């Protein structure tokens with residue numbers, strides 16, 4: 263038997279697909295479209311439209327639709343087993359929003375396979391471009407929403423996060439304030455995820471709980487739109503939204519457009535999409551509280567599953583809903599690889615030399631602390647960039663290499679305390695997760711085993727696993743177990759696990775106190 267499921271991932275720079283075989287635990291097909299390279303006519307730089315105002319970041323939603331046509335054509339031309347797929351779901355970059363007029367439902371229901379998606383959807387937008395997560399132009403609107411709702415903490419307690427510039431509510435408010443006619447013409451506001459799910463399912467698809475939590479509009483515990491938040495955002499907003507619904511909701515069969523044109527089965531089910539972080543949580547197998555991922559990319563992110571809804575009192579972290587129905591936390595540290603690279607480059611080193619230098623110093627580096635705010639930092643909030651050293655001389659190369667990594671790992675430990683989840687295993691992913699110095703310091707600072715994970719496209723994989731879970735929930739009498747679905751796809755290489763040296767615990771407990779004091783001095 264082989265039961266196949268398709269997962270799509272509409273990210274900032276690309277649209278990708280994986281088809282998994284649930285029974286063999288294998289990925290059987292994979293394709294991708296790069297927006298800037300494959301769709302240059304949209305004029306984006308890495309998927310984002312350039313703007314004179316550096317705070318503004320928008321993307322053309324028709325580009326995402328056209329990418330869907332290109333991707334399915336590639337899958338079909340590569341003889342991917344589209345006809346055997348039982349259910350489809352997807353992942354969208356979080357927070358981005360699509361503004362549609364009253365013509366959209368009819369257009370979705372009548373997608374004509376002899377025309378392209380772009381031709382089919384032309385004229386359906388009340389706003390030509392979509393603000394995405396990189397946009398930081400809504401500071402004023404964030405303040406207005408927080409004022410209307412009784413302050414930052416009140417917004418965080420109600421919606422899971424304080425008002426953030428990139429979150430959808432402040433973005434909607436800005437649109438309402440700057441283009442009242444466009445806002446009035448908007449019959450429906452979708453997220454990137456629900457827009458793509460709407461195309462796949464031939465009708466407006468609801469927003470799911472996971473992505474809904476990234477809007478500053480959903481009551482995080484009731485999992486309903488918060489009337490208070492909607493009122494603080496823009497008038498008449500409830501009528502323009504669909505959902506929020508559990509992440510395993512099936513909207514119906516997939517659109518006949520994809521059946522006739524690309525060979526999907528007419529009985530394949532369309533499952534609501536979610537955000538990229540909730541999908542990655544599943545793609546990395548983070549389904550138990552205490553399993554945490556540290557993704558070491560351009561920025562570093564720290565995320566994991568939580569059973570209780572706990573909101574960060576300092577307003578630095580986010581609470582989303584996990585696709586399992588639990589909660590998930592996410593903290594984003596901007597100076598991740600960026601800072602490590604800057605230190606490495608300052609001393610003219612390559613990565614092996616950086617690693618050797620760091621290992622040359624003792625655990626705890628005799629109390630040296632380096633605060634690596636090469637760029638403004640999100641956590642802790644530091645608006646004015648600057649590097650600060652305590653008991654550390656800039657000319658001591660090995661000390662600086664070790665200090666930057668120790669500071670970053672201590673920062674993660676300090677700023678994740680609010681979750682009240684002691685990690686029992688850490689999955690390290692991203693470009694820097696092959697660095698042995700970073701893994702050693704990570705395991706010792708957190709006193710927790712670290713597994714290096716090689717999951718290429720965790721968001722698309724997570725979407726395919728969510729499609730499988732929704733399908734099984736829908737078709738079987740007994741609810742499926744997430745472990746049964748996820749475990750075969752998350753390969754832990756036991757020989758590569760890095761285990762903490764218990765003798766280092768005390769050193770890092772002490773250094774954490776010192777680190778926190780240094781941080782307080784700089785970040786307040």
Ligand code: ADP
Nearest residue numbers: 558559560561599600603613692693694696697
């Ligand atoms: P993103 O998804 O943000 O594009 P990646 O997960 O691809 O990022 O990671 C890219 C980063 O990985 C680069 O910024 C680079 O500095 C870092 N990196 C690559 N190799 C190493 C290494 N051996 N040690 C530390 N960092 C590394």
Ligand code: XUL
Nearest residue numbers: 355356357395428538539
């Ligand atoms: C999360 C966030 C990004 C986007 C794009 O809050 O803004 O991770 O989801 O990847």
